[in-house]
Amino acid sequence: MKLLLNLLKTPMFVIGTTIFFGTVLVALFAPMMYHVDIIARVGMPYMPPGKEHLLGTNHLGVDMMSLLIKGLGSSLYVGFLAGMIATVTGTLLGIYGGFKGGWQDDFITLITNLFLVIPTFVVLILISSSLKEGRSLALIAGIIGATAWTWSARAVRAQSASIKSRDHIALARVNGEGTLKIVVKQILPYLFSYVFMVFIMQTASGILSEACISMIGLGPYDTVSLGTILNEAMRNEALGDGAWWAFIPPMILITIIVFALNFINTSMEGVFNPRLRK
């Protein structure tokens, strides 16, 4: 509670969360207020922003505002899902390895290190290019999550190993608490803020990864994400034709989200990390 209060007193955190939840709210509620249609053609290609179309149209004459709202939703969804997958997998493995120790820990560390040295973005490209048909948002998120869990595992493992040496774990044992209860009561609360930070970073990097693979044309089919908007704009010469509205807004959105998440993360680090807190 006190931590939360401290967080709320950190301007960086407040700014970050405000911006981030702002984007989430837009993604959730804008479709109710704005007629979002990413199918219908409403005008000529690359119509500049104007009264009818606040952000102009894309190369197929589709309303950019609609595309952005829909794309924002997709990107956040992919980010959340990828972050969730990476964080949950990484945390479970990290806690298990860090708390259990022994050969299980060695094995998990080995696997993690192995995955860490593999260039994940290349793997990402290979997997998504081998899936010729039916790349859904969830699948893309799954692929990103599956390549990104390693550094959460590593980070969480280190943390849980250091918490393991704290004396209250020993006290809990002599209080007769079982392993599960110790993990839940004595370790998880300490990791929670950390895991949450990892989750936020994983979400941010998930959004970026999605944008990156969409940028090179390996993004999801049948839907619109901020990355695919950028990709379409790039392929259809928005840049050369001066149609800035086709690529600047999605770029700004991605930057804003990632910066907001970074803000949140940095501010939380300041509050949660005792050494920095001093």
Place this chain on the structure above:
Amino acid sequence: MKHLSLLKFMVIGALSCGIISCQQKKPGTVTEEGFPREKTLYLAGFQWGDPNTFNPLSDWPAFPVGGKYNLMYEPLVVFNSITGKIEGLLADSPERTDSTISVKMNPMARWSDGKPLTSADVKFTFEIGKRFKGAPTAYVWDFISDITVDTVVDSSASGEMKLEKIVFFINKKERNNPLVVMDILQNIRIVPRHSIEALLAEAGGELAELQKLKFDKDPVVSGPYNLLRYSNEKIVLKRRDDYWGCMALYNNRLPQPVYIIHPIYKSNDHFSIALQQGNLDISATFIPRIWLKAKEGVATWYKKEPFFIPATIPMLQINTTRYPLSDRNVRRAMAYAINYKDIRELAVSGYSPPILSGLILPFGVEADYCNAEDIQKYGVSYDPEKARAIMKEAGYTSVFDADGKLNHVKNAKGEKVPTMSVKSPAGWSDWESMVQIAVKGMRAAGIDVREGFVDASLYWSCMPVGDFDLLMQKPVPEVTPSKPWSRFDAVMSSRNWKPEGEKMNENQGRYNNPSSKDYNPEVDNLLKRIPTLTDNEEKIKAYRQLNIIFMQDMPALPLAYLPEQFYEFSTRNWINFPTEENSYAPPQCLCYGAGTKALWEIKSVAAE
């Protein structure tokens, strides 16, 4: 940490975008080492991969040897798509009888080593195809049966002159197709007998051995330019100041550019940027919204829509052997479901005039065969209601999700109809957009089709064996005297019909299976008869008949009219390119077909 590197990636991306856009605004001429800009013409769009060989007898020689480029090796005649006339080059324009087509050789034609270019070279070039099945000229012997040479006396004002007359006999037994023979005269580039015969002897008389030679060191050519050097980045040609045509055809004038450089770009937008920066003078690639580039000095044939002269029809080829595409109703419903106006305005930047149903272009030389009444009666146009009605009538039920998205389609038996996909090369942005719009329309009309963008190599390998549901294609893109017959032939001919999995060079949709009960022999009859017709009324009648069958059966879905080749030029360094107002040559890149003559007419901006 990882997120930081990704952030950097974004920042770098943003910066590089900014840099590119800045560069585009910066005018100026870029001079390459040793090639004075005012004497160098940059053209691009023909060579995409690394240049391997310049051997005119190999299968895929690099620019400007393969294809219909007239810079190094020349054909007998060229076709001017603007006038519809065949113009002379190594020979004068052909004369046609019922069984022969003949041309008279230009007596002034010379090889670059000074030897005269004679009928012997022509005969040699064609007869290589008779001797070797692997030669590029092998196919011509399906269409001609013999070549003979006579000497005729030409008595013009300047006095009497002995000329060689080459007579091509139409192969009545095999294909009996004078139209293709006409095409052949401008398709086959003549090679020097004296040098190649020697090389062939050195190669032990084996063509395969000869084909291994690269011909990249001062080859013997007849054209106005010769190869200077090449790399993976560009091909450089240098003007031949002793080109025979300067005297014979151009009043002793030289082509303006001393050098022609073909830079090798990898992606469509590079061409656009290079044109706008003035680093490229002519391009043959799709550049969207060309009117926006006018301020950078980029222009094309017309100043307003459709900008280009329509000459070809990109279409969705349909595999008619696969269910449910084997059902004519489904094909017709698809044709009704496509929003052709959106394709015209969005996908091809308005470069296409409004499309009419059928396989005949309602313009230029083909306009005669196009019949408005027939199209009114049998043709299709964008009408989603009609599309739905056809599907319903044919017993199909489309099942939609709550949010209005098509889920699947059931047939009359209640079985789920397989989802169809449209194969198209990934990254070809104009085609991608056409496919997107077509698919959008079909899905809205309750037809279960999806986009299937694939790697270009996969696309090319799937095409001849028919491994597709629908395939984005542009059959016979070149403008030739045989149009529109060759287009019908490419889409509908069952002459070599083979089942899916085996190669077919035409009709890859496997339309009109000769062994099926629905076989319509009239199609092949008409395709066989039209080339031999000389009477215009007869021809019109035959074409009308063929077009009606096409419109009824819809073996393919034409989407738009596009030019033979995109032709964009930049006036930053060179001016006086052929345009609508200044139509001294057809809208072709200055290396191609009848467009080559513009090389003598363009003017360097610096020299003005």
Place this chain on the structure above:
Amino acid sequence: MPIFEVDNLHLHYLTRFGAKIPAVAGVTFSMEKGEVLGIAGESGCGKSTLVNGCMGLFIPPLWPTSGNVRVDGESIMGRSPKDVRKNILGRKVAMIPQGAFNSLNPTRKIKDQAADMIVSHESNVDKKALYERLRQRFDLIGMETEKVLGAYPIQLTAGTRQRCVIGISTLLDPKMVIADEPTSALDVTTQKAVIRMIFDLLDKQIFSTMIFITHELPLLRHVANRIAVMYAGEFVELGTTDQVIFDPRHPYTKALMGAMLSAEPGQRQRKPVAIEGAPPNLAYPISGCRFAERCPQVRPECRVNKQEIRIVADRQVRCDYAE
């Protein structure tokens, strides 16, 4: 002239809600060159706050209220933290912190961290000369130079780590050294080694004047010339080591001495006496003696009258009733 003077120094913390909490009040002392002053007190008595004040380093929420600190006659008050870090710390006043682990960066080698110390204060240092200088200094202070300089902090024992910290913080030959509980995290054996090193540095004239802060009075007996006893932000007794250890006059000093232990004959029967209660909360104003609540000799007046420093038996004592 004294080399280090603290003149009626008052310091306070400013809370987020704007309240001032006085942490150090009316501290006055001066030190001659070559002197070692020990400051003793329990945790939370304001020792560490005083250290920051003595370095002129004020990072919010710590603020100076009044008073002055002079090194070599020059005031070091009223400067920005950046200025203090560049021009005061390490050169005029060096600080030896409590936990070596917290003050060393675990990801960098000792030699790089030592080099930083020099580079951040001097411009245009030649890299080769710099490392030669480091080597000489580490040789001089009796470390295993080659092994230590190339090592990461984690590869060293706690004692060596602390000695490295001392070596690094005195690299620039500071005029004053403040050692803030440099040994309290160490076991007795290591503690001795560290103290020995500090003596060695004093003997080699690398620095000569030092403030040594600890809660272990017996340690001060061996280290300091003079001892100041601090309680709740104030000096309650300041005198020579022998005066304070063997003849304490302030009730708090007496109580501290009573809580000491030692393995000497007869001492086993003398049970240590704990001081009951806790130091006062400085957030609330205190009118009388700050020790009154825990003082065994408390009188009613103590709770009312503010105690001032006076001289009793040749040393300063902040108690009206001390004799």
Place this chain on the structure above:
Amino acid sequence: MPSETTIFSAKNLTCVFGHGKKSTKAIDDLTFSIADQEIVSLVGGSGCGKSVLAKIMLNLIKPTSGEFLYKGKPIIDQRFHWREVQPVFQDPFSCFNFFFTIRDQLKASFGIMKTKPSKKEMEERVDQALLAVNIVPSEIQGKYAFELSGGQMQRMLLARIFILRPAVLIADEPTSMVDACVRASILDYLMKLKKELSMTIVFITHDIGLAYYVSDRIFIMHRGKIVEQGTPDDVALKPKNEHTMKLLDDIPDIHKNWISR
């Protein structure tokens, strides 16, 4: 001979960490016994194995080889063992979880008891224990570990012992993180525990002076071995082993010469 009145007895006790070349013997072939109601101090520098021995006594680490008996029997039921043997650790801050109130964590110690008392009784016993270490219960009501001082926290650990009333207390450097005045009071409470609960105490410290004050017997440990043992007066005033002498020498006593300058 181990008997009912022998609390701990060890025979050839060895504990090895790691394996292969990296292995270290933390406890090396120890044989000793600790009698009921005795206060035994384990004294040694860091890394001498005293904390490992404490963990073995607490059954938090299993010895590699040798025999270790509690009241003459090997430790089988660890819950039973923990009802009998409880620790006080060195760093009070790391002994409490920051996410639950102190009071809740004190109550958590009832978990090891055979029959949990009623809620009301639990609260009462916690209050009593707090008062026993001189803390007014309301003072820590709703407070978290980081809101208390080091001395208060260390007393909380002692309060925990007052609640559990074990037969044996393993006090692992309970005073090394607190300052001198608090140290005295902690020692007071230990004595009080011993007196009130007739406890056996194993007191672990690096300060032989401290051991001298509290113990009945002192074990001097060095590199996993007990190098000297005896009564405080014997060990501290008439040391025979060099390691003992060094430990004595390292303490800065007021009266003796410590380091010459």
